[in-house]
Amino acid sequence: MASSRIPTSTSVLESAVIEAPFSAVWHLIKLPDFSNWWSQLSKSEVVKGASPETDIIQWTFKDKEGTVIEVKQEEHSSIDHYITYSVITSTPALDYTSVMSTIRAYPITSGKHEGHTYVTWSGNFSSDANADVIEDAKYKRREALADLATAVSKK
Template identity: 75%
Template sequence: MSGSIPTSTSVSESAVIEAPFSDVWHLIKLQDFSKFWSRLEKSEFVKGASEETDIVKWSFKDGTVLEVKQEEHSSIDHFITYSVISSQPAASYSSVVSTIRAYPVTSGSHAGHTFITWSGNFSSDADANAIQDAKFKRSEALADLAKAASKK
């Protein structure tokens, strides 16, 4: 036995953001994440990528640089799916595919606000530390998104 801790290779964080759906949804563009996520120094399209492929470079304040590829986007169902295609320094796992979904809350005490989920499905070589880190970062980013959306 290797001594590694068995862990789920998926993570999902969610939040109710006290802002109108349109104010939240319009912030969820890979190239605009630095407008709300406090960990990011900048987020910008990668020059030279093919016209059919949206690749965005996320430069984090800690020096980490990720290139993320938009895999799917729906303005009808309000979700975006992306994968990490490169990481400097190298990630401790082979791959991750993440999806952010936004839903308008239409009734109840949160009517007029937005429910959002941010999930990630990691390759089987992701360890408990990678999953916990992803959970923490998503939770923090959703709090940052709530702050940015409520300023509109």
């Protein structure tokens, strides 16, 4: 019997040049502060009662389902300027098993964008994520990067 699933990549990578100094952009890329600039979120807050060694943040989305997810910061580097996080819970439940995302920021040091910031936002999904999930992730990241650029331009 043939599978009805459409084969798709299980990763997504979106990027943007943000016309702001690196320090202004990097300062905003902290999981508990995402609702300060990402228009899709109504709230982002540290989960109380989590282990002191574990950074778990709850994001409440403005979507019609009232989606609430908890993300766990897996890695953070102030030297290489990236954060990696995974989704550990979701209400309503996700249609796939897992996703690991990384946001990286790079200062642009030469050329016509010198003094600006290059940002990438990747997502690596479990193999049960379908094409709709990947497309949704792509557009959410694009919108979020545009929101980040808008937030920095207001400072």
